[in-house]
Amino acid sequence: MPRYALLIEYNGAPFAGWQRQKEHPSVQQAVEEALRKLEPDCPGIGAAGRTDAGVHATAQVAHCDMAKDWDPFRLSEALNHHLKPHPVAVLKAARVADDWHARFSAMERRxxxxxxxxxxxxxxxxxxxxxxxxxxxxxxxxxxxxxxxxxxxxxxxxxxxxxxxxxxxxxxxxxxxxxxxxxxxxxxxxxxxxxxxxxxxxxxxxxxxxxxxxxxxxxxxxxxxxxxxxxxxxxxxxxxxxxxxxxxxxxxxxxx
The missing domain is CATH 3.30.70.660 (Pseudouridine synthase I, catalytic domain, C-terminal subdomain)
Structure with a gap:
């Protein structure tokens, strides 16, 4: 399965944080639901940092595995279409190595x-x-x-x-x-x-x-x-x- 890195921007006000939760909306949930509009069997995603409720991001990084070999630009455009009206945007997508990990490959956070x-x-x-x-x-x-x-x-x-x-x-x-x-x-x-x-x-x-x-x-x-x-x-x-x-x-x- 091709792996992609996603550069994500969001306003954290309406969310209970990045991480998916059972009873409250999260940024992870919004992105995963957008991905599953493209591929219903898309697995869960990982992120570089689990921001708390109300915290924003201008450069969060996540990775996802897709069944289809997507052009990165078309993937980001399709995700942004399905993310509406959430205050979340995919700024860029990039193809990465299969063992690349948004969290564990990171050297620093800012x-x-x-x-x-x-x-x-x-x-x-x-x-x-x-x-x-x-x-x-x-x-x-x-x-x-x-x-x-x-x-x-x-x-x-x-x-x-x-x-x-x-x-x-x-x-x-x-x-x-x-x-x-x-x-x-x-x-x-x-x-x-x-x-x-x-x-x-x-x-x-x-x-x-x-x-x-x-x-x-x-x-x-x-x-x-x-x-x-x-x-x-x-x-x-x-x-x-x-x-x-x-x-x-x-x-x-x-x-x-």
Whole structure:
């Protein structure tokens, strides 16, 4: 069966996350149902990351096995036709080796979190960013983020429901950018690692927001990290500002 990689974009608001569930809609279910409009016996698909409820993606990667030898462009076009009206789009499809796996072949994942500071509620960005109504110090948040980079036991920053075998991970990048927008500022937090723990990025951002507000110091981030205790974490921020923005492979399957 020919195997294809799919580059997928979605708005996570109407979904209970990526992974198929019995009683709630998921992105995986939407894509699999579209695939089965093309081939009724199409097996289930695998993905690079299982995003949570309300989390978005600009570059999720999945793989599927088809009975027919599809032209990749025609496959993506056909899937997008059947994905309507879901807020899900296949940006590109590519033929890959039979043993290629969206999850296990990946070398890194990249996430971005959008935080907007302004007094007024969000209108156009509602559901697409986290709003706080006070100013934040970008430099202080970057100083706190720098303390998270490297190999650490991230017990403090993972959900108690996390099923990972170990809390020890290597965070390769933690970067905070700020830009002025009408009536406020937008902050974007970028994180890169081979893999992440459950709720790790949202725990990072919620903690760094406390640093940016002045309630915590950058040194407090180190103390929280070294505590290896979930109770030492700052507030976990909401999911609507989080995006899976990239998955790295030894060879990009979508490169021309």
């Amino acid at each position: 996430y971005m979190f959008r935080l907007i500071t302004r007094r007024a509620p969000l209108v156009h960005d509602a559901g697409l960013a986290w709003r706080v109504n006070h100013d934040l110090d970008r430099d202080a948040m970057q100083a706190g983020a720098d303390r998270l980079i490297g190999l650490h036991d991230f017990t403090t920053f993972r959900s108690t429901m996390c099923q990972a075998d170990s809390p020890v991970k290597t965070l390769d990048e933690a970067r905070v950018e700020a830009s002025d927008i009408p009536y406020g500022q937008e902050f974007r937090f970028y994180f890169r690692a081979r893999s992440f723990l459950h709720n790790q990025v949202r725990s990072f951002v919620g903690t760094l927001e406390r640093v940016g507000s002045g309630a915590w110091s950058p040194e407090d981030v180190t103390e929280a990290l070294e505590a290896k205790d979930r109770a030492a974490c700052g507030p976990v921020c909401p999911p609507e500002g989080l995006y899976l923005v990239g998955v790295g492979y030894p060879k990009d399957p979508f490169a021309k």
